[in-house]
Amino acid sequence: MIVVKGLSKSFGKVTAIDAVSFSASDTRVTALLGPNGAGKSTTLRILAGVLRAGSGTAEIDGHEVHAEPDRVRASIGVLPHASGVYARLTARENVRYFGRLHGLSGESLESRIEALIDQFDMRTFADRRTKGFSQGQRVKVALARALVHNPRHVILDEPTNGLDVMATRALREIILGLRYAGCCVLFSSHIMQEVSNLCDDVIIIAGGRVRFTGDLAQLSDSAGHDDLEEAFVRIAGLDGAQT
Amino acid sequence: MSAFSIVLAKECIDNLRDRRTLMSSLSLALLGPLFFVGAMSLVLSEAIDDQDDAIRFSVLGTDHAPELIRYLESQNSEIGRIDPAHASDPRVLVRSGEHDLIVVIPENHGERLRSGQLSTFTIIYDSSELGSAPQRARRVERMLETWGRTVGVLRLQLRGIDPLLVQPLMVDSVDVASTSEQALKLLGMVPYFVLLGAFMGGFYLAIDTTAGEREQGSLEPLLSQPVSRAALVLGKIAATCTFTAMSLLLMLAGFYLGLPFVPLDRIGLELDFTLPNFAGIFLLMLPLTWFAAALLTVAATLAKTYKEAQTYLSFLIMVPTLPIVFTQLLGVEATIWMMLIPSLSQSILMTAFLTNDHIAWMDVLISMLSTGFLAVLLTMLAVNLYSRERVLG
Numbered sequence: 115m116i117v118v119k120g121l122s123k124s125f126g127k128v129t130a131i132d133a134v135s136f137s138a139s140d141t142r143v144t145a146l147l148g149p150n151g152a153g154k155s156t157t158l159r160i161l162a163g164v165l166r167a168g169s170g171t172a173e174i175d176g177h178e179v180h181a182e183p184d185r186v187r188a189s190i191g192v193l194p195h196a197s198g199v200y201a202r203l204t205a206r207e208n209v210r211y212f213g214r215l216h217g218l219s220g221e222s223l224e225s226r227i228e229a230l231i232d233q234f235d236m237r238t239f240a241d242r243r244t245k246g247f248s249q250g251q252r253v254k255v256a257l258a259r260a261l262v263h264n265p266r267h268v269i270l271d272e273p274t275n276g277l278d279v280m281a282t283r284a285l286r287e288i289i290l291g292l293r294y295a296g297c298c299v300l301f302s303s304h305i306m307q308e309v310s311n312l313c314d315d316v317i318i319i320a321g322g323r324v325r326f327t328g329d330l331a332q333l334s335d336s337a338g339h340d341d342l343e344e345a346f347v348r349i350a351g352l353d354g355a356q357t
Numbered sequence: 358m359s360a361f362s363i364v365l366a367k368e369c370i371d372n373l374r375d376r377r378t379l380m381s382s383l384s385l386a387l388l389g390p391l392f393f394v395g396a397m398s399l400v401l402s403e404a405i406d407d408q409d410d411a412i413r414f415s416v417l418g419t420d421h422a423p424e425l426i427r428y429l430e431s432q433n434s435e436i437g438r439i440d441p442a443h444a445s446d447p448r449v450l451v452r453s454g455e456h457d458l459i460v461v462i463p464e465n466h467g468e469r470l471r472s473g474q475l476s477t478f479t480i481i482y483d484s485s486e487l488g489s490a491p492q493r494a495r496r497v498e499r500m501l502e503t504w505g506r507t508v509g510v511l512r513l514q515l516r517g518i519d520p521l522l523v524q525p526l527m528v529d530s531v532d533v534a535s536t537s538e539q540a541l542k543l544l545g546m547v548p549y550f551v552l553l554g555a556f557m558g559g560f561y562l563a564i565d566t567t568a569g570e571r572e573q574g575s576l577e578p579l580l581s582q583p584v585s586r587a588a589l590v591l592g593k594i595a596a597t598c599t600f601t602a603m604s605l606l607l608m609l610a611g612f613y614l615g616l617p618f619v620p621l622d623r624i625g626l627e628l629d630f631t632l633p634n635f636a637g638i639f640l641l642m643l644p645l646t647w648f649a650a651a652l653l654t655v656a657a658t659l660a661k662t663y664k665e666a667q668t669y670l671s672f673l674i675m676v677p678t679l680p681i682v683f684t685q686l687l688g689v690e691a692t693i694w695m696m697l698i699p700s701l702s703q704s705i706l707m708t709a710f711l712t713n714d715h716i717a718w719m720d721v722l723i724s725m726l727s728t729g730f731l732a733v734l735l736t737m738l739a740v741n742l743y744s745r746e747r748v749l750g
Binding site for chain 1 (some may be wrong): 580
């Protein structure tokens with residue numbers, strides 16, 4: 115369970131997010147939806163503990179991210195925006211490195227890596243150095259790396275960026291698999307279709323503020339529109355002065 | 358395994374797999390001593406042309422001055438006679454490399470000598486060619502002048518004039534530099550190479566682990582791991598330090614094997630480059646390898662991009678060589694405050710080790726402690742930089 119209350123963050127004079135509050139439940143996929151520059155990444159980075167909130171709190175299973183950073187980081191798997199992998203390490207070594215940093219080792223680590231390789235269909239490139247990997251292969255490695263310690267909470271920042279149809283499908287399978295395994299999945303996106311295919315709950319964020327929280331049915335109700343994309347555009351205020 | 362050793366091991370393996378950067382950082386360590394020994398040997402064997410050796414040159418027109426030739430031969434000269442019948446322009450002979458030093462005696466030399474007229478000799482050599490021709494040309498010139506003076510003195514005496522009348526003064530120059538001081542100057546270049554080599558060894562690793570990691574987008578996932586920033590940064594600096602130390606070790610091994618080949622005995626210098634002395638240098642330099650790693654890491658962390666980091670560090674690795682240049686130029690006496698300065702203290706003490714000079718172990722201790730202290734400060738600064746949000750860029 116991820117609970118965010120009154121989270122604000124400014125970079126100099128620019129306010130990135132302003133009093134953002136929402137929650138994301140276990141066994142559900144929650145989408146953080148918003149146009150570019152809405153504050154999605156900032157919110158997720160605060161949850162991952164790499165940014166410090168100006169005010170407000172972010173709790174994961176009741177543990178405040180900055181009060182107990184290592185405890186929180188141990189229970190979340192993070193795929194940051196445009197996350198890179200080590201080009202001179204193989205896919206397996208990339209995953210192993212993070213596994214070790216989580217305190218895993220020996221047989222339990224190796225069998226976990228094997229399981230991830232199968233799960234993500236990485237067998238053919240698992241022992242190749244990641245230099246020259248396609249974007250889809252890289253995202254798989256980064257995702258396997260983020261999940262190596264079996265986190266209860268998974269935070270994905272625009273995971274489908276740059277992926278082709280097949281890779282996007284594979285990622286969708288992975289995310290649904292995580293939900294069935296009981297995880298709390300929070301991912302950000304700026305594409306409505308992607309969200310409607312996958313998520314249970316939606317948080318719409320625009321201009322650093324939360325505009326909507328609820329499930330998909332509530333979204334179309336509240337916007338008075340069956341077309342979810344149209345609903346999103348209206349709620350995010352993108353049909354007005356903003357483009 | 359602790360997070361520190363996990364990061365250290367990963368960064369070392371990562372760097373070892375990068376042949377390009379590995380080659381460029383280690384090539385200096387390997388080529389430095391080779392270059393130094395080669396250049397030094399050349400300089401010593403050329404510049405210190407042994408005065409006792411026979412001097413070799415060619416003469417065109419030996420028949421015009423038989424008594425001069427006899428004099429030259431009595432002065433330990435090996436004269437190659439050029440047959441005037443087959444001789445083309447002597448300049449062409451030198452330029453083509455057939456002869457490297459030719460003295461041309463004019464045809465009418467005998468006549469002019471008898472009638473007391475000025476006779477012009479020409480020495481032809483090519484200073485653009487490698488070799489000892491310029492030095493030998495000066496020696497030949499001196500011999501010819503001595504002969505000319507002797508003839509002049511005889512002429513004056515014949516006319517009953519004191520030869521000293523035409524020589525109102527005499528110059529005697531005395532070089533007080535001892536051979537050991539000369540050697541000190543030459544060996545003073547060794548610390549320059551060793552310091553540069555040590556810093557160079559960590560150059561790419563420092564960038565790869567900081568600005569490089571940020572640019573390839575793996576820094577943010579790394580910072581999201583349940584590992585303290587201090588452990589991450591210490592692991593990264595330790596990896597860089599491993600390579601600065603390795604580069605240093607290679608460099609010292611190169612000099613240990615190479616220096617005995619420098620003909621220092623030609624300037625009357627007997628130096629033993631012993632293993633304990635080189636071990637002493639390594640020990641002395643160890644705090645500096647950490648200092649270098651921490652300094653490079655801090656600078657590369659402050660850079661916004663990989664390219665920017667390369668630019669910063671290219672300048673930065675020159676900085677530790679500056680004190681050496683200053684002390685070399687100004688010839689400063691070693692004082693206690695110099696022992697507080699990283700790179701300066703090491704270069705002074707290293708020279709003492711190399712020249713078998715008396716080692717002030719107190720100075721060694723002060724140097725190691727002060728450099729170590731500054732290295733710790735830089736490490737703390739690096740940890741602090743990584744604890745800020747701005748490290749993500």
